[in-house]
Amino acid sequence: MKKTRVLYNKIILLGVALLIFVASVLIFNISAKNALENNLDIYFNEIKIELNDDATEEEIIEKYSVVNDIHISFYDGYSSLPYLDSNPNYTDEIDPGSLRLSINKMYIQKCPSLDCTFYYKTAYIPMSQYYVRVGLERNNYIVTSNYFLYIGPELIALGGTLYIIYSYKEYKKSLMPLKSQVKKLQSIVHGDCQIEYDDDLKNLALIVRDSRKELTEQLHLTLIGEQKIKFILDSIGQGLVVVNGNYQIVMFNKKASEIFGVLKEEVEFKSMDLIRNAGSIEKNISLVINTLLTKVYYEKIDGHVYKCNIYPINYSWIKEKEKNGAALLMIDVTDEYNSSNMKKEFFANASHELKSPLTSILGYQEMIKAGVLTTSEELIEANEKTIKEAKRMRKIILDMLELSSLENEVLRPIEKLNIYSQINKIVNSLKPQIAEKNIKVNIENKNMTVNMNYEDFEDMARNLIENGIKYNKPNGTLDILLSPEKNTLTIKDSGIGISKQNIARIFERFYRVDKARSRENGGTGLGLAIVKHICNYYNFTIEVNSKIDVGSEFTIHLN
Numbered sequence: 001m002k003k004t005r006v007l008y009n010k011i012i013l014l015g016v017a018l019l020i021f022v023a024s025v026l027i028f029n030i031s032a033k034n035a036l037e038n039n040l041d042i043y044f045n046e047i048k049i050e051l052n053d054d055a056t057e058e059e060i061i062e063k064y065s066v067v068n069d070i071h072i073s074f075y076d077g078y079s080s081l082p083y084l085d086s087n088p089n090y091t092d093e094i095d096p097g098s099l100r101l102s103i104n105k106m107y108i109q110k111c112p113s114l115d116c117t118f119y120y121k122t123a124y125i126p127m128s129q130y131y132v133r134v135g136l137e138r139n140n141y142i143v144t145s146n147y148f149l150y151i152g153p154e155l156i157a158l159g160g161t162l163y164i165i166y167s168y169k170e171y172k173k174s175l176m177p178l179k180s181q182v183k184k185l186q187s188i189v190h191g192d193c194q195i196e197y198d199d200d201l202k203n204l205a206l207i208v209r210d211s212r213k214e215l216t217e218q219l220h221l222t223l224i225g226e227q228k229i230k231f232i233l234d235s236i237g238q239g240l241v242v243v244n245g246n247y248q249i250v251m252f253n254k255k256a257s258e259i260f261g262v263l264k265e266e267v268e269f270k271s272m273d274l275i276r277n278a279g280s281i282e283k284n285i286s287l288v289i290n291t292l293l294t295k296v297y298y299e300k301i302d303g304h305v306y307k308c309n310i311y312p313i314n315y316s317w318i319k320e321k322e323k324n325g326a327a328l329l330m331i332d333v334t335d336e337y338n339s340s341n342m343k344k345e346f347f348a349n350a351s352h353e354l355k356s357p358l359t360s361i362l363g364y365q366e367m368i369k370a371g372v373l374t375t376s377e378e379l380i381e382a383n384e385k386t387i388k389e390a391k392r393m394r395k396i397i398l399d400m401l402e403l404s405s406l407e408n409e410v411l412r413p414i415e416k417l418n419i420y421s422q423i424n425k426i427v428n429s430l431k432p433q434i435a436e437k438n439i440k441v442n443i444e445n446k447n448m449t450v451n452m453n454y455e456d457f458e459d460m461a462r463n464l465i466e467n468g469i470k471y472n473k474p475n476g477t478l479d480i481l482l483s484p485e486k487n488t489l490t491i492k493d494s495g496i497g498i499s500k501q502n503i504a505r506i507f508e509r510f511y512r513v514d515k516a517r518s519r520e521n522g523g524t525g526l527g528l529a530i531v532k533h534i535c536n537y538y539n540f541t542i543e544v545n546s547k548i549d550v551g552s553e554f555t556i557h558l559n
Contacts, residue, residue: 014160029145069137239330245323305337306330357389412453446482463527468493492553498546507532
């Protein structure tokens with residue numbers, strides 16, 4: 001609303017108030033006059049009737065002397081003064097001719113001798129041939145209403161004008177804080193770009209409305225930004241924890257919740273010591289906060305190994321009592337850690353496995369060179385054992401190369417293989433070993449195919465079948481089951497079986513349940529590791545069920 005409009009509105013309101021006041025006073029004044037005139041008519045008619053009924057002037061004055069403010073005068077029609085008056089102080093003269101002209105008419109006359117004003121009516125009494133004039137004094141209601149009627153509007157107009165001037169100044173003064181706040185709001189929303197406006201409240205309201213819309217839009221964008229940041233933080237595969245200078249958690253992503261096994265809502269804006277397994281982490285965060293130096297170390301939690309990177313953060317939103325905060329980034333390096341350990345173990349085992357046959361070969365050759373072995377029988381035995389150990393070394397090296405090829409996912413040609421036909425070929429090539437233990441082999445004759453590299457299928461199936469023969473009992477059984485419906489290949493033996501604690505490790509490199517028997521049978525300790533890697537390469541899964549002295553069952557799901 002503009003200032004001029006406010007001024008006009010107040011002037012209009014003042015005019016309306018004046019009209020209402022004048023109308024009210026007029027109504028009151030008219031009502032008072034009507035009441036006085038009605039009373040005068042009543043007294044006038046009563047006196048006129050009584051005088052016509054032979055009442056004397058003295059009787060009338062005596063009778064109505066008890067009526068307040070009544071004035072009764074008797075005139076003979078020739079004299080300007082009454083010959084009898086209810087008020088002895090009355091001395092005002094009148095024109096006798098005016099009496100005749102005012103018969104039965106009401107008029108107002110001021111009486112200086114009585115210092116008041118009366119409403120009069122005059123009557124002529126024919127029987128007595130005189131005039132009687134009856135009057136009632138104008139009462140205070142009429143006087144007061146007349147006073148308000150003449151003086152009141154001027155006072156109201158003056159007071160209203162002063163009020164309008166005062167309220168107008170107060171209005172302008174009251175707008176100053178609002179205009180100041182609107183300017184600040186504009187500076188927040190529009191920066192240095194200011195919108196010009198006058199003192200119109202409507203314009204200010206429009207600016208506030210537009211600013212509100214702009215702020216709402218900015219808030220919406222901020223919320224979207226927060227959602228994006230939350231999505232990104234919760235999507236990363238590393239645990240992120242941010243603490244302030246008081247060691248209170250201000251950021252905690254989804255991965256961190258999984259690592260520590262606690263919900264974000266339970267720890268956010270709370271102390272770091274509420275998190276289990278966070279003792280050493282809190283200690284290192286404290287070190288970073290106090291030294292402002294980055295720290296990297298490794299932490300083990302629930303069987304996982306995490307690389308912990310702790311960085312100091314120097315932002316106002318995270319500072320507490322001039323102390324910086326810190327960010328903890330936890331990277332799961334369990335696989336790399338285990339892989340590194342496995343490689344160390346692999347090289348140690350490989351060195352040990354290769355050292356044994358190599359030592360045996362060198363020993364026999366040195367004995368031959370030194371002349372310790374001289375007879376033909378001794379030389380033939382040494383030669384056979386040397387060749388056996390060399391073949392064993394060759395087998396170990398070939399298996400190691402095969403594992404390396406599978407780990408590096410070297411591409412190999414794929415073809416459609418008939419599983420029953422391939423199994424038959426492998427079993428036929430192992431007939432001497434089967435006959436040696438008198439093992440009964442049962443193969444389901446079912447038409448079943450798989451898309452694989454020929455050599456990979458050969459290595460996978462042969463290792464499992466050879467193990468089923470090596471670790472079987474004499475006169476035992478070996479069942480090879482094909483299930484096209486489930487798309488599985490199962491190799492089941494009646495051998496020595498595997499304990500539960502060993503089942504979890506049989507696919508590790510160089511791991512043997514019975515080391516002596518394995519070496520005696522020519523095993524390298526890499527066969528099942530190769531089987532597992534082949535299954536991983538083709539996204540197959542392998543299941544093992546085994547009982548000691550009952551047998552083992554290996555089932556491959558060919559997907």
